[in-house]
Amino acid sequence: MSAIAPTPRTTLVRRPERGTHERAVVNAILDEALICHVGFVMDGQPFVLPTTHARIDDRLYVHGSAGGRMLRTLRQAIPVCVTVTLLDGLVLARSAFHHSMNYRSVLILGAAREVREEAEKRRAFCALVDHVVAGRSGEVRGASDLELKATSVLCLPIEEASAKVRTGPPLDDEEDYTLPHWAGVIPLALQAQTALADSRLPAGIPVPASVARYRRPGR
Amino acid sequence: MSAIAPTPRTTLVRRPERGTHERAVVNAILDEALICHVGFVMDGQPFVLPTTHARIDDRLYVHGSAGGRMLRTLRQAIPVCVTVTLLDGLVLARSAFHHSMNYRSVLILGAAREVREEAEKRRAFCALVDHVVAGRSGEVRGASDLELKATSVLCLPIEEASAKVRTGPPLDDEEDYTLPHWAGVIPLALQAQTALADSRLPAGIPVPASVARYRRPGR
Known part of the structure; x- marks a missing residue:
């Protein structure tokens, strides 16, 4: 699989051995993570907000309310940073200094564009739902035209991006x-723990296999 | 317990009922989260990097390498946003539109200062280690003067901050x-899963209670 072209902004200054631009690594982290953190600037102040995302090919889709602060700002195609982090372990060293964490993270830089074309917006909307539980978008009432209008979907090309991964035991001074x-x-x-049915669920509606068999990826 | 004074920047535009400025809520989320996402601006581009944090009273400490990009930038007391997110559940509604997540998040805005005074730096350094595993800093070799110098610790006052919490079942259209x-x-x-001893651990070193009994807070 291809690599994403490195730039000075996505090249690690420290511990370059932990960084990679391999698309397969970047994609796997984006696909496993349930949420991302979106960074943007308003009046010189950075904001970092958590939200859900989904990937289709080399594009990351992020969604939010059309009336929300983040989407209203990002719609202007300003620079954005989307960061995704998976925490895999606490690394306990013999010295306080070498304590660390095992993690996998991805950082994407770029400008997001608002998705206005209806077919792409519907596809992204379904991907966002299916990213949470695979197949879910086919098991529920789809979005009405009004609901689609009330949602903003942003698209960020995965063009300037890198992953950073730490694995393994502590590394102490010799x-x-x-x-x-x-x-x-x-x-x-x-x-994931056992699913809790909504108390207003009518009797006789079975738990779908997508929910009953829901598991987080194992490490 | 007191509330943090709301500002326009920490007041929710949408779903204000999910927001709170109660210090007890903000502190509990900061204390439970193992990592935070730090947002800052370099040459007009926002960056969002994951790192570890610890709270002492009304101050958040964030640490990193003295040579790293983030710390070198933040040292200049530029505006920063630190966001912490705990994911509690996938909310599956009857309609695609009302799918959501249960989560608890905190957003802190401000300017970080570098901690230069040695006593405060040592205190913060121990808090950062103990934040990962309670009591750990007393069970390992403490930081040498050289190690302390190689680490930058930043302090962000928890003065402009808010929490956002979603709990409970899906909320569908009637x-x-x-x-x-x-x-x-x-x-x-x-x-947390069973701790894995380092393969270079000499025989006869028992797993300390802090590690053997390590549990993540239950919900």
């Missing part, structure tokens, strides 16, 4: 390996 | 409640 302190990793996993 | 589509919530929880 002379610290004889210290009598325990060291290792506490793995972390975001896990 | 006429959709009779639809034959399953609706409910899939709860999500970040869970």
Whole structure:
């Protein structure tokens, strides 16, 4: 699979060995993460807001209310940074200094455009729902024209982007390996628990397989 | 407990009922989250980077390498936005439009200052380690003077901040409640798994209670 062209802005200054521009790595992180953090600037002040996203090919779609502050601002095609982070473990070293985390993150820079064409907007809207639970958009009432209008969908090309990944055990200073302190990793996993049916659900509606079998990707 | 004074920048435009400025709510979210996303601007481009944080009273400490891009930039006391998000569940509605997530997030705006005073820096450094595993800083080799110098610690006062919380079942349009589509919530929880000892750990070093009993807060 191809690599994304590195730029000075997406090249790691420190620990370059943790960085990659491989599209397969970037895509896998974007697809696993349930939320992203969108950064943008208003009157010189950066804002970072969490929201949901979905990827179609080399494009990231982000959605929000048409009336919300973020979407009203981003619609102007201003520079944006979308960051996605998956936390995989706590890295406990023999020294306080070398404590760390195992994680996988992606950073995308660019300008977002508002999706106005209806077919693309519907496709992105379905992708956003299916990103949460695969197949879900086919199991519920689809968006009406009015609902589609009330939603803003932004598209950010995944052109200037990089991933950063830390895995493995703590890396202590060589002379610290004889210290009598325990060291290792506490793995972390975001896990789905048993689905709770809405209390207003009429009797006799079964839990669909997409929900009953819902699992987060294992590490 | 006191409330943080709202400002136009921390007042929700949409769904104000989900927002709060209560310090107890803001603090609980900051304390539970293992990482934050730091937003800052360089040459007009926003950057959003994940990092670890710790709170002491009404101050948030963020740390990074003294040579890293983020710390070198933030040291200039430029405007920053720190956002913390905890994901609690997937909200599956009867309509695609009303799909949502249950989450708790905090947004802090301000300018960070670099911590230069050694006693405060050591205190913050220990808090950053203990934020990951309570009591950990007392169980490992403390930071040397050189290590402390190699680390930058930034302090952001929690003065302009707000929390946003969504909980509970999906909220469908009234006429959709009779639809034959399953609706409910899939709860999500970040869970700690059994700790993995470093392969270079000498024999006979027991797992400390802080690690063996490590649990993420339950919801």
